[in-house]
Amino acid sequence: TDQYAVFGHPISHSKSPRIQQLFAIQTGQNLEYTAQDVSPEQFSERVKAFFGDGGKGLNCTVPLKELAWQFADQLSERAKLAKAVNTLAVQADGSILGENTDGIGLVNDLTGNHQISLNSKRLLILGAGGASRGIIGPLLACHPASLIIVNRTAGKAETIAGEFAGIGNISSCVYDELPNQQFDLVINATSASLSAELPPLPDGLLAEHGSCYDLAYANQPTAFVKWGHTQQAVHSLDGLGMLVEQAAEAFFIWRGIRPQTADIIALLNNERQ
Ligand code: ATR
Numbered sequence: 269t270d271q272y273a274v275f276g277h278p279i280s281h282s283k284s285p286r287i288q289q290l291f292a293i294q295t296g297q298n299l300e301y302t303a304q305d306v307s308p309e310q311f312s313e314r315v316k317a318f319f320g321d322g323g324k325g326l327n328c329t330v331p332l333k334e335l336a337w338q339f340a341d342q343l344s345e346r347a348k349l350a351k352a353v354n355t356l357a358v359q360a361d362g363s364i365l366g367e368n369t370d371g372i373g374l375v376n377d378l379t380g381n382h383q384i385s386l387n388s389k390r391l392l393i394l395g396a397g398g399a400s401r402g403i404i405g406p407l408l409a410c411h412p413a414s415l416i417i418v419n420r421t422a423g424k425a426e427t428i429a430g431e432f433a434g435i436g437n438i439s440s441c442v443y444d445e446l447p448n449q450q451f452d453l454v455i456n457a458t459s460a461s462l463s464a465e466l467p468p469l470p471d472g473l474l475a476e477h478g479s480c481y482d483l484a485y486a487n488q489p490t491a492f493v494k495w496g497h498t499q500q501a502v503h504s505l506d507g508l509g510m511l512v513e514q515a516a517e518a519f520f521i522w523r524g525i526r527p528q529t530a531d532i533i534a535l536l537n538n539e540r541q
Contacts, residue, residue, distance in 0.1 A: 270299045272522065273318065275306040276329035283536065284327055287515045290535070291527035299324075299523075311335045319358060325522040326356040327515075333368075333398055340366025346405045349432065352398050355518040367521055370399075371406030373514030374455075374483070374507075379410070381509050381533065384453065384479050386410035392451040393417045394467050395458035396424035396440070399483050403457065404428065408436030416441055416451075420467075443468045450475040456482040456492040466491045471499070479503040485511060487540045509533050 274284040280303070288301035306314045311332055318326060328336035336353035337343070341363040347353050353366035378384045391412045393400050396419035407415060417440045419425035425440035432438050447470045454474060458467055461484035474480065480496030485506040489497075496504025512533045520526045 271318075271321070271323045272299055272301040272325045272327075273323065274301070274303050274327040274329060275311070275314065275332055276303070277305055277307050277331060279303045279305045279329070282329070283511060284329075284515060287512055287532060287536075288519065290532050291516065291519045294527050294532075295519075295523070295525045297523050297525065306332065308332060308335060312339060315339055315356070319364065324358055325518070327518055328354055328356065330398075333402070337366055340364050342366065344368070346371065349405050349435075350401045352402050354402070354514065355521055357521050365521075367518075368402050369514040369517035369521070370402035370510070371404070372517050373512075374403050374481070374510045375406045375410060376513040376517075376529075377505075377509035378453075378481065381513075381530070382479075382503055382505065384503060386412050386453070388413045389452040390450065390475065391415045392449075392454045392473070394454065394456045394469075395419060395460075396421070396428050397457070397459065399457040399459075401428060403455070403483070404432050404438070405435065407455075408432060408438065411436075413437065414439070416449075418443055418446060418467075446470050446473060449473070450478075452478045454478070454480050454496075456480070456484070456490075461486075461490045461492055464491050466495055469495060474499045474501055477502055479505070481505050481507070481510075483507045483510065508536055512536065 282303045333352040342365050344367045347366050347368040350368045355367045357365045389412050415438045417425040429438045429440040480501045482490045482492040485508040493504045512529050
């Protein structure tokens with residue numbers, strides 16, 4: 269049986285083994301997918317051991333995506349730019365390919381599952397960490413009118429905007445500069461959700477018919493999802509759909525078959541308390 273795993277730290281609450289098992293059943297593929305707690309210190313040894321034992325593919329999650337980017341023998345174009353890798357796959361020659369499926373997963377959830385178009389829209393990303401890096405390339409590929417990264421620490425947002433400047437209309441600002449600006453889509457890529465905190469967002473930030481998307485997900489609505497509802501967002505979504513979509517892209521890279529995601533997203537949604 270072909271072996272796959274997700275490495276992360278912590279990892280015990282990961283939904284990925286369940287999602288990948290559902291994909292395998294749906295597509296008739298024979299594989300095993302486990303969740304393994306791997307600290308940054310253990311990362312390179314554990315990855316080598318996994319592939320050395322014949323493992324076929326890995327997902328890497330927080331806080332290992334940058335290490336996975338460094339580890340890969342080859343990188344896809346979007347992983348190169350993102351400087352973060354969430355999917356490793358063995359190639360025919362034994363080398364390890366690094367890919368990032370987070371951004372395409374987000375775009376597929378927004379545009380495919382929720383019919384939220386990005387073309388010519390004004391996009392705002394909150395936060396300038398690894399989560400932001402992973403999604404910017406695929407968002408810019410949808411030709412938004414503009415994409416602004418806002419961050420507490422200005423320098424980090426400026427650096428990221430500079431790195432992606434060649435592929436679209438991207439700029440950065442700080443939270444004090446948000447009043448009097450409006451956006452069609454606001455994406456929360458800060459780690460603030462995890463502590464139920466909210467970045468300082470002015471009322472009126474969301475344009476009429478605008479939507480909100482939190483990359484984080486939880487059984488209960490996140491603080492940011494709740495904020496979106498108070499701002500009359502058409503959609504105020506959390507990242508469960510993106511989680512399933514990024515997993516589907518990884519499955520496709522490994523197995524060459526694209527699983528259907530709608531039923532699985534519905535199943536996981538129904539299991540929320
Ligand atoms: P990740 O890999 O999840 O993106 P990260 O690299 O630690 O994690 O980045 C976290 C991001 O969330 C940063 O942009 C951080 O802002 P700073 O760069 O200014 O530290 C942002 N962040 C975390 N808590 C926040 C809060 N309470 N309000 C606003 N931004 C917050």
